[in-house]
Amino acid sequence: MIEVEREPAAAAAIFGDRIALARRFTAALGEHGEERGLIGPLEPPRLWSRHILNSAIIAPLFPLGRVGDVGSGAGLPGLVLAIARPDVEWVLIEPMERRVAWLTEQSSELGLDNVEVVRARAEDWRGGPVLDAVTARAVSALRTLVPITAPLVRDGGELILLKGASAVNEIEAAEKQLRKFKVTDVRVEVVGEGTLEDPSRVIRGTVR
Secondary structure (H helix, E strand, C coil): CCCCCCCCCHHHHHHHHHHHHHHHHHHHHHHHCCCCCCCCCCCHHHHHHHHHHHHHCCHHHCCCCEEEEECCCCCCCHHHHHHHCCCCEEEEEECCHHHHHHHHHHHHHCCCCCEEEEECCHHHCCCCCCEEEEEEECCCCHHHHHHHHHHHEEEEEEEEEEECCCHHHHHHHCHHHHHHCCEEEEEEEEECECCECCCEEEEEEEEC
8 A cells, every 4th residue: 555645844834723634634535545536546645745735725715605616526625625714615516426425424524514515517506606616626627617617606706726837828728718707807826835845826717
C-alpha cells in the first residue's frame, strides 16, 4: 500500500480548529480512495498538497448561504470545504452511486451537519437558480461547465471554479457561453501564494 503524504506544515494554519476532521478525512481517503475508485494509485503521496490543501485554501472565497459542488466525486472540494467552512451549507451534486455512498458515509462519520448529498447530474437539477455560489474541480473545460453550473446560481450569485494553469485560455474559449448565461466580471484569482508550494487558481464570475 502506498503511504499517504505527510501532513504539510500549512495544513494546521489553513484548517485551524477543524484540522482533526481534515486529518480524519484525508486518512480515510488515503486508505480507501483507490479501492473505491475515488482517486488514482499515484495520488496518496501527494494527497495533502495536491488535493486537500488545494481545495481548502479557497474556503474564504465563499459567501454565507447555500453553495453547490458539481461533480463532487471523492469530496474534492466539497467535503474539504464543508470541513473548513462549517458556517456554509454545502450541496454536493454527484451522479455516480458509489461516490454518493462515499460522500454520505464521510459526512455522517465526520458529523458534518452542513452537508446535503444529491445524486444527480447538474444538468438534471430541478431546484431552480437557488444557490448562492457553485464550485467544481477537475470536472470539465469552462465552456462545458458554464451551461451546467450557471443555471443553478441565483441572480447575483457566483461561480468559483478551481482550475489549472490554462485558466486564462479557458475564459477566452468560453466567451460565447459566458455571454449566453450572463456570467460577468470573469477573472482568474490565484489563492495561497506564500502559503502553498503550488497555489490554487480559480475562475470567478457573477451570474446576472
